[in-house]
Amino acid sequence: MDLLKVTIDGIEIEVPAGTTILEAARKIGKNVPPAMCYYSKLEGSGGKCRTCIVKVSQGSTKDPRPMPKPVASCRTQVMDGMVVLNETSPEIMEARASVVEFLLINHPLDCPICDQAGECHLQDLGYAHGKQKTRYEFKRRTFDKIDIGPYVQLHMTRCILCYRCVFTCDQITNDRVHGVLNRGDSAEISTYIEKSIENDFSGNVIDVCPVGALTDKTFRFKNRVWFTKPVNAHRNCTTDKCSGKVQLWYKGNEVIRVTARKDQWGEVEEFICNTCRFEKKETTDWVIEGPAKVDNKSVIGQNHYELSYDKPVVPPKISLFADHPSFKDDSKFIN
Amino acid sequence: MESLSGRSKQVVNKELTFKERIYLPAILGGMWITLKHFFMKKTTIKYPEVKREFAESYRGLHVLKKDENGAERCTACGLCALTCPAEAITMTAAERKNGEEGLFREEKYAAVYEINMLRCIFCGLCEEACPKEAIFLTNEELTPANYDRGDFIYGKDKLVEPQHHPIGKIRGGGPLNQRNYHPYGKGLVTLS
Numbered sequence: 001m002d003l004l005k006v007t008i009d010g011i012e013i014e015v016p017a018g019t020t021i022l023e024a025a026r027k028i029g030k031n032v033p034p035a036m037c038y039y040s041k042l043e044g045s046g047g048k049c050r051t052c053i054v055k056v057s058q059g060s061t062k063d064p065r066p067m068p069k070p071v072a073s074c075r076t077q078v079m080d081g082m083v084v085l086n087e088t089s090p091e092i093m094e095a096r097a098s099v100v101e102f103l104l105i106n107h108p109l110d111c112p113i114c115d116q117a118g119e120c121h122l123q124d125l126g127y128a129h130g131k132q133k134t135r136y137e138f139k140r141r142t143f144d145k146i147d148i149g150p151y152v153q154l155h156m157t158r159c160i161l162c163y164r165c166v167f168t169c170d171q172i173t174n175d176r177v178h179g180v181l182n183r184g185d186s187a188e189i190s191t192y193i194e195k196s197i198e199n200d201f202s203g204n205v206i207d208v209c210p211v212g213a214l215t216d217k218t219f220r221f222k223n224r225v226w227f228t229k230p231v232n233a234h235r236n237c238t239t240d241k242c243s244g245k246v247q248l249w250y251k252g253n254e255v256i257r258v259t260a261r262k263d264q265w266g267e268v269e270e271f272i273c274n275t276c277r278f279e280k281k282e283t284t285d286w287v288i289e290g291p292a293k294v295d296n297k298s299v300i301g302q303n304h305y306e307l308s309y310d311k312p313v314v315p316p317k318i319s320l321f322a323d324h325p326s327f328k329d330d331s332k333f334i335n
Numbered sequence: 336m337e338s339l340s341g342r343s344k345q346v347v348n349k350e351l352t353f354k355e356r357i358y359l360p361a362i363l364g365g366m367w368i369t370l371k372h373f374f375m376k377k378t379t380i381k382y383p384e385v386k387r388e389f390a391e392s393y394r395g396l397h398v399l400k401k402d403e404n405g406a407e408r409c410t411a412c413g414l415c416a417l418t419c420p421a422e423a424i425t426m427t428a429a430e431r432k433n434g435e436e437g438l439f440r441e442e443k444y445a446a447v448y449e450i451n452m453l454r455c456i457f458c459g460l461c462e463e464a465c466p467k468e469a470i471f472l473t474n475e476e477l478t479p480a481n482y483d484r485g486d487f488i489y490g491k492d493k494l495v496e497p498q499h500h501p502i503g504k505i506r507g508g509g510p511l512n513q514r515n516y517h518p519y520g521k522g523l524v525t526l527s
Contacts, residue, residue: 110441112410112414113410224412226413
């Protein structure tokens with residue numbers, strides 16, 4: 001397999017052909033472009049939110065011309081000798097701040113109410129790149145509230161149309177009942193005719209949603225995530241394809257929420273079924289493995305003293321593709 | 336032996352003078368100072384009959400504000416409890432039902448909101464953290480003394496103001512966004 005050499009923010013790495021810039025950056029583990037719509041576990045995701053834009057200052061060794069515009073790193077594949085600028089380019093940081101501003105045009109600023117606050121990717125992004133004040137003076141778009149079942153709460157106003165949930169339902173579950181309706185400004189996630197989402201893996205849309213548009217109804221307003229304590233646990237789940245490996249969120253001795261485990265990019269490690277997620281909320285249902293690791297920048301980590309995620313350390317010029325355990329699952333999407 | 340500090344002095348057993356021996360001048364000098372204080376302005380006041388005026392920036396008892404329509408501003412976001420260094424604040428959220436729009440301003444509200452006044456150190460960080468301008472520390476009241484520890488846990492019955500009272504009347508003068516301080520600096524906020 002041919003390895004292509006790519007330089008991202010001055011760090012060289014060799015990756016196989018077909019790897020995207022974003023995946024190469026994740027392999028380096030430093031200066032990784034943020035991604036709101038791209039999800040490595042979902043085929044076809046990415047290319048919609050534009051937060052992962054990077055500057056390509058040299059296209060390849062054969063054609064060293066720079067790319068004329070910032071490119072979406074989740075969809076742009078690397079070329080041999082490509083030089084990419086991400087956080088070292090002031091132009092990109094400015095452009096990303098603008099993208100965040102655009103994403104926040106219609107997003108309500110109701111973080112104090114939203115259950116996603118504290119683990120919301122848009123909140124992190126806004127905090128890292130956004131401006132403190134909004135320049136938007138018009139009415140934000142609103143939608144009629146629809147009920148999509150007993151488990152999942154849909155807040156359409158918070159949706160940033162990343163399509164992750166649509167891909168999840170398409171690829172993880174066998175029966176997709178929801179999608180994106182209408183166009184442009186009126187585009188919305190819906191089940192078309194108020195049909196509830198009912199299949200074994202539908203709860204995963206909660207985990208893939210980068211914002212608080214899809215939240216757990218059984219956890220609604222129960223507590224703020226940073227007052228709960230994440231604990232890794234597993235059970236022998238009889239549902240096909242469900243790993244049974246989850247994260248329990250404790251408040252005192254009570255399990256108030258069950259989610260799939262997430263990796264350092266905020267992506268689900270293994271999808272779990274609705275039985276695990278919504279029905280098993282007793283400690284006796286689970287085998288406890290120990291406290292979950294929390295990113296030390298996360299508000300959830302307050303008063304937790306466990307070590308943060310071990311970042312993959314890649315020595316320069318040596319490819320660790322498919323060597324590092326955290327990338328094992330990605331291989332099928334890269335080739 | 337050589338002293339370690341080099342500052343030791345030899346004690347001299349000097350005999351007292353006659354003036355020193357009768358002690359009277361020293362006693363009279365002391366009495367004169369005492370007498371002077373009878374006619375000086377007192378630094379103490381007769382609390383509780385007389386009370387001192389609070390400074391404008393004084394941080395006293397908390398109040399949970401209502402908005403101009405009389406609805407509670409607090410949405411139980413938990414930021415006050417998160418920022419509280421003494422972990423004095425606890426709350427339980429609930430969802431607003433139809434018909435309660437006049438009572439609570441937002442979709443979510445605090446069904447239970449408790450501040451343990453024994454733990455509270457009156458630092459005012461809850462006031463700074465509040466995104467809804469709901470909690471303030473007044474400059475007109477203190478936590479009254481009590482015989483029972485349980486009575487120091489102030490619930491919503493004691494904290495929520497009876498009726499709307501403009502924020503400008505609370506200490507600091509004027510809404511938070513017009514105050515002249517920048518807790519995170521004026522520029523962009525970055526994570527790293």
